[in-house]
Amino acid sequence: MKSALKAQRPDVLLTFLHQANIVGRIAGRWAGVPRIISGVRVADRRWSVSWPERLTRHLTDHYVAVSQSVASVHRQLCGIAADRMSTIPNGVDYESIQQFAPLDRSVLNYNTTDRILLCAGRLSEQKAPLDVLTAFERTVSTDPVRYASLKLLFVGDGPLRATLEKRVVASRCRSAVQIAGWRSDVLNIMKSSDALILASRWEGLPNVILEAQAAGLPVVASDIDGCRELVDDNVTGRIFRSGDSGNLAQVVIEVLENPVKTKALASAAALNVAMEYSWATCISRFHQLLLQP
Template identity: 30%
Template structure:
């Protein structure tokens, strides 16, 4: 609970008294950081005490740092660089965000959901297959900073909603991506293949 979150924040050197929104991904165009920063600027004007945590490295590093400065949000955006301690970062957060323009099925998203974090994500590629809008997370159209800000605000101002989304996110992962579920679906797949080849 609260103690775990505090310990995780201390171990990474993150502010203890802020509401932390975060994402873990390469700093590349497809990941949509620029729209997240615009959304965060809108959100910051409405909700006090927020910081945005960006974990990852990539070709846009300098460009994104410059964008953050020009938007006037540099004091509240923390670039962690490339990190291996993903589970500690996730434990430190209050809200996980995925602003991607296109995406496969990002491991960090599944890990965030497994950590019971509420998630706001873009409705792209494989994401709607794991997140049901308003049930196991909030889905927004890609490149829509205003809608992304509104979805983040909804989750942050309504702790019951945040809890419900986080709980449902974890249940989704347990049902669909746990080792047992994976083994069962692999077994089904093998049986199908065997049947098609008339081996079974």
């Protein structure tokens, strides 16, 4: 990497993610790159991340975080001055997402009267899919007849898939739960679903929320870093206490039982994405940052 940087002689080196940040700032200094900027995507509190960041912070001229919460936590963990940190949120292609057509529900064995709760993401401890399943069971148990048409769809794969599959088989709601695995048509599925549930224990700024909001899909998200910046409770979506399946079930019921309000929240969220989180806005902010001396 040092040789490549010496040959290309960039004015600025911009890296993203922990390993690339460490390697990039060391190689960049050795190669004589004038300005080095490190991108921080997640507020990783593990010492194995924070200490290498602390030990090499003097090699970085500036940091750019994906959210205000990530910026704040990373600054505190690594002892970074406020004037060395900027925040530039992720962007999505809002106009392109508008063009995606809803997936024909029969492809996933659903019908037009089903109400689909979508959980899209990696099946890992971070995303807490077991919490979602537990909350779904609690929701249905409050009124099995009323919620007979309610479905839970997991889209994604990961280390918890086998565990989740076993839990589904043992669940009294097993006929209403589907694990579809990784799919390339997630945006089409969003257009056919009734709500997105994100139960993550930690996030930077989750793209899946931005994509769902741009697609007009109501969002129910955990009360954690990142999610709170995208979901203003009862304004652009709904928030529940992270790790509390009972509270999640309660919020899901409120979303299902108040369709007019839920639609209004989704509309407000879509407008917010169009105004604040477009790719054009994101690119413009990075362009301004990179042009700074």
